[in-house]
Amino acid sequence: MALLTVENLSVGYHTRKGFLKSVQGVSFALAEGESLGLVGESGCGKTTIGMSLMGLLPENAAVTDGRILFEDKDLLKLSKKEIRQVRWKKIAMIFQAAMNALNPVHRVSEQIAEAILAHDTEISEETAMKQVESLFQVVGIPPDRMRDYPHQYSGGMKQRAIIAMALSCNPSLIIADEPTTALDVIVQDQILNAIKDFQKRLNVSLIFISHDIAVVADVCDSIGIMFAGQLVEYGNVKDVFDVPMHPYTRSLLASYLTLDKDIVQLDSKPGETPDLVNPTPGCRFSERCALADAACSLNTPEWIEISPTHKALCNQFK
Amino acid sequence: MKDPNTVIVQLESISKTFRTRTSFLKGAPKEVVALNRVSFEIFKGEIFGLVGESGSGKTTTGRLIVKLETPDSGKLLVDGNDITQIKGRNLKNFRKKVQMIFQDPYQSLNPYLSVYDSVSEPLIVHNVGDSATRKDRVRQSLKDVGLSPPDDFFYRYPHQMSGGQRQRVAIARAMVLKPEFVVADEPTSMLDASIAIHIFNILSELRKKLNVTFLFITHSLAAARYLCDRIGVIYKGEMVETGAAEDIIQNPQHPYTQALIQAHPRFRHGPILKKHIPRDQRF
Amino acid sequence: MTVNQSTQTSKISVRPAKRFPTIERLKEGWSVYKENLIGKIGLTLLVIFALMAVCSFFPPLIDPMYHPMTGVDPLIAHSTGPSWRHWLGTDFIGRDILCQLLAGTRIAFMVGISAAFMSIFLGTVIGMIAGYAGKIADTLLMRLADMIMVMPTLLVVLILSSLFGQLNIWTIVLLIALFRWPGVSRVIRAQTLSLKERPFIEAAKVTGASHFRIIFRHIMPNVLPLSLLYMTFRVTSAIIIEAALAFLGFGDPSTVSWGMMLQWVWKTGHMFQAPYWLLPPGICISLLTLSFYMMGRAMEEVLDPRLRKEVAQE
Numbered sequence: 077m078a079l080l081t082v083e084n085l086s087v088g089y090h091t092r093k094g095f096l097k098s099v100q101g102v103s104f105a106l107a108e109g110e111s112l113g114l115v116g117e118s119g120c121g122k123t124t125i126g127m128s129l130m131g132l133l134p135e136n137a138a139v140t141d142g143r144i145l146f147e148d149k150d151l152l153k154l155s156k157k158e159i160r161q162v163r164w165k166k167i168a169m170i171f172q173a174a175m176n177a178l179n180p181v182h183r184v185s186e187q188i189a190e191a192i193l194a195h196d197t198e199i200s201e202e203t204a205m206k207q208v209e210s211l212f213q214v215v216g217i218p219p220d221r222m223r224d225y226p227h228q229y230s231g232g233m234k235q236r237a238i239i240a241m242a243l244s245c246n247p248s249l250i251i252a253d254e255p256t257t258a259l260d261v262i263v264q265d266q267i268l269n270a271i272k273d274f275q276k277r278l279n280v281s282l283i284f285i286s287h288d289i290a291v292v293a294d295v296c297d298s299i300g301i302m303f304a305g306q307l308v309e310y311g312n313v314k315d316v317f318d319v320p321m322h323p324y325t326r327s328l329l330a331s332y333l334t335l336d337k338d339i340v341q342l343d344s345k346p347g348e349t350p351d352l353v354n355p356t357p358g359c360r361f362s363e364r365c366a367l368a369d370a371a372c373s374l375n376t377p378e379w380i381e382i383s384p385t386h387k388a389l390c391n392q393f394k
Numbered sequence: 395m396k397d398p399n400t401v402i403v404q405l406e407s408i409s410k411t412f413r414t415r416t417s418f419l420k421g422a423p424k425e426v427v428a429l430n431r432v433s434f435e436i437f438k439g440e441i442f443g444l445v446g447e448s449g450s451g452k453t454t455t456g457r458l459i460v461k462l463e464t465p466d467s468g469k470l471l472v473d474g475n476d477i478t479q480i481k482g483r484n485l486k487n488f489r490k491k492v493q494m495i496f497q498d499p500y501q502s503l504n505p506y507l508s509v510y511d512s513v514s515e516p517l518i519v520h521n522v523g524d525s526a527t528r529k530d531r532v533r534q535s536l537k538d539v540g541l542s543p544p545d546d547f548f549y550r551y552p553h554q555m556s557g558g559q560r561q562r563v564a565i566a567r568a569m570v571l572k573p574e575f576v577v578a579d580e581p582t583s584m585l586d587a588s589i590a591i592h593i594f595n596i597l598s599e600l601r602k603k604l605n606v607t608f609l610f611i612t613h614s615l616a617a618a619r620y621l622c623d624r625i626g627v628i629y630k631g632e633m634v635e636t637g638a639a640e641d642i643i644q645n646p647q648h649p650y651t652q653a654l655i656q657a658h659p660r661f662r663h664g665p666i667l668k669k670h671i672p673r674d675q676r677f
Numbered sequence: 678m679t680v681n682q683s684t685q686t687s688k689i690s691v692r693p694a695k696r697f698p699t700i701e702r703l704k705e706g707w708s709v710y711k712e713n714l715i716g717k718i719g720l721t722l723l724v725i726f727a728l729m730a731v732c733s734f735f736p737p738l739i740d741p742m743y744h745p746m747t748g749v750d751p752l753i754a755h756s757t758g759p760s761w762r763h764w765l766g767t768d769f770i771g772r773d774i775l776c777q778l779l780a781g782t783r784i785a786f787m788v789g790i791s792a793a794f795m796s797i798f799l800g801t802v803i804g805m806i807a808g809y810a811g812k813i814a815d816t817l818l819m820r821l822a823d824m825i826m827v828m829p830t831l832l833v834v835l836i837l838s839s840l841f842g843q844l845n846i847w848t849i850v851l852l853i854a855l856f857r858w859p860g861v862s863r864v865i866r867a868q869t870l871s872l873k874e875r876p877f878i879e880a881a882k883v884t885g886a887s888h889f890r891i892i893f894r895h896i897m898p899n900v901l902p903l904s905l906l907y908m909t910f911r912v913t914s915a916i917i918i919e920a921a922l923a924f925l926g927f928g929d930p931s932t933v934s935w936g937m938m939l940q941w942v943w944k945t946g947h948m949f950q951a952p953y954w955l956l957p958p959g960i961c962i963s964l965l966t967l968s969f970y971m972m973g974r975a976m977e978e979v980l981d982p983r984l985r986k987e988v989a990q991e
Binding site: 117260261262265266268287288289290291293317327328331332333334335336338 | 447448586587588590591594613614615616617619620643653654655656657658659660661
Binding site: 460461462485486489490493494496497498501502503504505506507515516519520564567 | 875879883886887
């Protein structure tokens, strides 16, 4: 039984230029303890999905379709009060550059204890502090730093504290939105190891949102590639990387530079993000795609199953 | 072309400390040592990668070379001339030869100037040519960075362009005076990976076409390895290792370099790529 | 490393760039502006007053008795109420009040806008120089601004005019400008300070631009919207100061302004007997200043995208 099932989610924003269809028809499922990476370039809608799951969409956003089933309840249908109970207790979020989320005038351990107490009125302050202690152990902050203030922490430690805060209420799902983007490489490596570690130990499900495909490959079991608001490829990390099907996935992998891989020149044309106010009914990637033919920009692309654990949204492989 | 015998930029024991102003009540002002007796050389025609994390001093190095800052001690030589303390007319002439590409394409172009205005600005400031010649040079510069047809872009404004396009304009602006040396300060860190490749390629082509030397500042060893001939690794204001790019990656000597290489996220947990560089391209 | 894709052209399917994108900007600004109710009311009022100012030229052409200063109705030599001959009535010597009101509109616009313009000009230049130069120049200029700011404008102008006799309208305008620039300069200085650190200014420095060029070519366009915004607020204070001066008897006696009209009402003892004479100028002063103020508030929303209601996200 999947912990989280997103069905045909569509979200848009009301802007001066019209209704921006930021996420269109996205579906995926997440089992308990599983980790899913959502990868895409800026503007692809991945952050919007994270916000939808947390119920943190801004005023001008509107969910136009779909359901988010979490523990058999549709999150989109919950009232504000009910969402607040789910948020943080069941689903926690680690934001981008979250280290700025720590209040500079309170001690770090106190802030985390406060979060615990806010969601669980039964336990005492002492118990809460004990929990903070064990959390610090999980994320790797030395216990003698507990009584420090945020400004005394380095960037990496602050991020660990944020992770500790996210874990504090024993959520079953954590959504991490670019948690290591603002960190240096060496620190990033440590944080990613800490994330992998606690995820396995506590059996927490994880949705890892990033533009960095190498980082996602390192941390996640499954991966979903997003382009222009749509999920274009989805499956096991191993399957998707071994046999990338969607032309966008291929160009993404090709343009990645790591120490074990060079850039591969592909035929994709440098393009701009497609118009999301009036998106083409056909494939949104067709303008930039080397494999596209005339039909691609007119016909809606369909899902092709390459294996039970790997599918791509493309008409070229029918 | 590449000339390992001619040093174009040389830093000799450069030190720079930043002092933060504090209020009356907080006691001694805080000092941050950005660079501590850093020395290295850049050869004519090469792309030199300066790799470091935030706070390492890499950006300060770039800013010192383009004279946005002055070192507290040490000597800075460009083309053999000591430019550490130059001012006035000499400084202005110096600026014709040394330029900079900034990190944030969303902030490095004046929002009120059109593409033509921004790219022709260096020409106007240094009184190069007349209106017609300037148009031609701007056209050529825009073509060099792949913004074609150039005339279509003349009257566009930054907010009408994507990040990648803006960065190309910034590069066009830096190159329009045909400088000898350009500092590229993390030019792709704010762009998506697919756009970044194009920028790398542009820099590489420009090096070939205009015989310009680049200092490529980055936090990514992988990017430095891809683009650069030689790499310098900088940590907490000190240069820990310099050498040919492949050598540094394959045989890192300094523990910091080794740690940096270990920590870089790898695609498939694969071994480090061994690049074969043909004889004639080796530096 | 293959490099065949480097100069691939960026194909963008966007309409060709307009030669004057300022018009595009204005259009966009307008679409934000017109959603603001306050702005619309302010603009409507302003248009009405502008029409009034334009119409002020016509009555004397119809009949010399409608001239605001010298037009005396041969049949009436005292203050009368509204009638068909004089829609708002006449003042104490038989001059048409409506004509005076229309002429006063012209003066209000002239004074308001000229004084505002001059004070903005001074304030912007001084603010930019102080912000950019920093250190001693900044300190000196800002202390000067402080000193002027704390002086009560009205009082000082009153003292000056009592020393030098009746002041000409343009002298009044100049004095208002000289006393009102400090407020603007503070704001412009703050804006300049933040702009100074922005990469595009550093890029201009690296290019080799002189300080003068950086201030006037690079910084100025970025602060100008703020200056123009403050101009609307300056207009309000200029109009009120001029009206106050005229009312207190220190205005230019050869110009008919609303304040002057109020002075005549008061001086000739008609304050409580002639509401048709007392109310129109007072209401006009309030409404015109209000309209500029409202427009200023609406423009704030145009200029500062953060104040707008919508935010587009990734």
